[in-house]
Amino acid sequence: MSAAPSSSGGIVRGRVRDRRGSSRGSQRPLRGASGTPWLYLAPALVVLGGLLVYPVYQLGLISFLEYTQAQVSGGEPTTFQGFGNYAELFGDAQFWRVLVATVVFAAACVVSTLAVGCALAVLLTRVRALPRLVLMLAALGAWATPAVTGSTVWLLLFDPDFGPVNRMLGLGDHSWTYGRYSAFALVLLEVVWCSFPFVMVTVYAGIRAVPAEVLEAAALDGASQWRIWRSVLAPMLRPILVVVTIQSVIWDFKVYTQIYVMTNGGGIAGQNFVLNVYAYQKAFASSQYSLGSAIGVVMLLILLSVTLVYLRLLRRQGEEL
Numbered sequence: 001m002s003a004a005p006s007s008s009g010g011i012v013r014g015r016v017r018d019r020r021g022s023s024r025g026s027q028r029p030l031r032g033a034s035g036t037p038w039l040y041l042a043p044a045l046v047v048l049g050g051l052l053v054y055p056v057y058q059l060g061l062i063s064f065l066e067y068t069q070a071q072v073s074g075g076e077p078t079t080f081q082g083f084g085n086y087a088e089l090f091g092d093a094q095f096w097r098v099l100v101a102t103v104v105f106a107a108a109c110v111v112s113t114l115a116v117g118c119a120l121a122v123l124l125t126r127v128r129a130l131p132r133l134v135l136m137l138a139a140l141g142a143w144a145t146p147a148v149t150g151s152t153v154w155l156l157l158f159d160p161d162f163g164p165v166n167r168m169l170g171l172g173d174h175s176w177t178y179g180r181y182s183a184f185a186l187v188l189l190e191v192v193w194c195s196f197p198f199v200m201v202t203v204y205a206g207i208r209a210v211p212a213e214v215l216e217a218a219a220l221d222g223a224s225q226w227r228i229w230r231s232v233l234a235p236m237l238r239p240i241l242v243v244v245t246i247q248s249v250i251w252d253f254k255v256y257t258q259i260y261v262m263t264n265g266g267g268i269a270g271q272n273f274v275l276n277v278y279a280y281q282k283a284f285a286s287s288q289y290s291l292g293s294a295i296g297v298v299m300l301l302i303l304l305s306v307t308l309v310y311l312r313l314l315r316r317q318g319e320e321l
Contacts, residue, residue: 060293060297063085063086063290063296064080064081064082064085064290065078066078066079066080066081066084066290067289067290068287068288068290072289081290085290085291088291089291094278095278098274101272101273102253105184105187105252105255105274106249106252106253106255109192109195109248109252109255110248113191113199114241114248116196116199116200117200118200118203118229120135120139120196121201121204121207122229123135124136124200125207136201139197139200139201140197140201142196143195143197145194147194147257147258148261150190151190152261154186154190154262155177155261158176160174160175160176161173177263178268180267180272184272186262187255187258187259187262190262191255191258195248198247199244199248202240203237203240203241203244206237207233207237210232210236242314246307246310249303249306250303253302254276254303256274256276256280259272259274260280265281266281275298276299278295279292279295279296279299
């Protein structure tokens with residue numbers, strides 16, 4: 001009688017040990033599995049290294065050298081300048097004016113693009129299928145238009161002699177590109193026009209993924225459309241809004257084509273310079289390639305800093321990205 005419990009207990013303990021052993025064994029990673037993902041990523045990493053890492057390395061290297069037309073043609077040897085190019089750049093008052101103008105212009109473009117894109121995304125959820133399709137096609141057409149073509153069309157629309165905008169507003173021969181602020185405003189409209197479709201389509205896809213019961217409950221509670229967006233949709237779409245915000249910051253901070261085409265190279269006496277156009281003027285118009293490279297490095301560091309700070313703030317708030 002006494003042997004039965006002990007034998008059954010031994011059998012139970014043996015089964016428990018077998019189950020534990022089998023569960024532990026099933027959790028062991030397969031041999032070579034840790035290196036397999038890197039094998040799949042290797043071709044993409046090689047391409048990215050050739051297209052991104054090497055150009056950034058060359059950009060940083062030239063920024064530390066004396067590299068002008070004389071060095072390009074081989075007339076003079078290339079010499080190492082250290083941080084001399086950066087000291088010259090930071091000692092230039094025009095660089096700081098251009099930097100401030102770039103930051104303000106990019107911030108205005110980002111805010112305007114997000115506002116228009118999010119508003120139209122919400123509008124797409126409120127209209128019927130046919131108007132939704134028309135709006136989608138019109139937005140995608142603006143998005144697919146090349147920057148040079150879009151900038152030229154906007155110049156024709158606001159032309160002081162033949163543009164329909166001045167005639168509709170009764171402004172006569174007013175030149176929008178003559179004044180500094182009116183030129184920046186004109187470029188801002190064109191940038192928003194060609195940038196909002198990305199925000200609109202992305203946010204609209206996110207809204208469609210939100211459960212309809214949540215929106216219906218908010219509407220039954222008497223929440224307005226603005227309150228539904230602020231208290232319901234925006235928190236749920238925060239990961240998507242993070243992506244479109246960072247993408248918009250990168251795009252708008254390095255705007256070049258619209259400024260160059262619509263202000264004829266940066267406006268009168270460079271009044272509409274942004275950092276990208278300023279770098280082009282230094283590198284190619286003045287043949288100071290080292291200074292142009294230094295401006296490019298500064299832009300790269302600013303964009304990396306803004307992106308990392310933004311992501312860190314969101315991580316502190318407990319957001320999963």
